[in-house]
Amino acid sequence: MKPFYEFDFQLPLGAFDLHLKCQSQATILGLFGASGCGKSSSLKAIAGLHKASGTIRCGSHVLLDSNLGIDLDPAERAIGYVPQNHCLFPHWNVKRNLLAGQRPAQCDAPARKQRFEEAVAILELAPLLTRRIHQLSGGERQRIALGRALCTMPDLLLLDEPMASLDASLKQRILPFLLRVREELGMPMIIVSHNPIELQLLCEEVIVVERGQATTQGSPLEVFTQAQIYPGIATAFENILELNIIEQNPEQTLACLQDANPAQPIVLAPIPGPSRSHIRIGLAASDLLIALTPPVGISARNIIACRINRIQNLPTACLVIVQLQTTTPTEIAAELTSSAVQELGLTPGMDTYIVFKSNAARLYL
């Protein structure tokens, strides 16, 4: 299958030359790496704001091909770029900011009006339309910047640290909006973030950038459980699971993996607020136990059958990556000491059980 993104471009930076060479079939891509490694410069090169040489292809669009003499102007690239500092017009109200990037040449008035209304609905901007930018919170400004990018009718969204300036509770409120943009508009996105959880929640694939080069690529779990990346992650690896709710009551929540086969109920703590059909939970790898047989007489509510796919040695522990019983492959990682792995004789291919408490699950959305 042809990759959706094909990058092989160079850009001289102060300390080193950026040379991003990678391909991906994923449409929602994450760029991860240390500060100053070249993530923002990569986004700017893709947007055409920095003059790079080489090739940049996104979907069916060739944005840059130096051999063919193609180097589209930023305005011709159909890219919605949301920079870290939002770059909103402070003296305009929200509606005028949202409409700022729309150009009649791009598409007809009804299509532009429809997109404006979609952006306002998805990002819940209606109550803010007449407000000025200085009257808005950081989270509201982030939604306006995202809305303005959507109103330009882009084929691709580039988001530079969309949640970096927000505190934990605001991040929780912005994430659903980003997921709605992804799900309701089916918009391809490249997201720069320092936060593995954000990239796991949003992206199909992650590329790690080091000194201007793509050094590691894979699913978020494949990337963030690698020994050379894992110690750099500030918090322990957290698995993200998408669950369907079976029953929600004041004592507990019953859920199951979206395509579990056979269905194995997962018991969670009660979820406050309105009833839901679907949630995403985080399970820290260090909160998961592995058992060779289903334990009895144990307080943990969840004992899930699985098979070991691989075991990765870390400097101070092991990550046991297991495959859950689902129709599409779903892996999760459990962090164990190497002595536990040895004593249990864990090896790839073994059928085992993942055990965790209801309260270990962190509710995301």
Ligand SMILES: Nc1ncnc2c1ncn2[C@@H]1O[C@H](COP(=O)(O)OP(=O)(O)OP(=O)(O)O)[C@@H](O)[C@H]1O
């Ligand atoms: N216009 C420019 N000209 C020359 N060098 C630049 C330019 N912009 C950034 N740099 C340098 O290029 C390197 C990469 O910067 P960049 O902003 O792309 O990193 P980053 O990975 O996005 O960092 P952060 O996570 O801190 O935002 C840094 O050393 C930076 O000082």
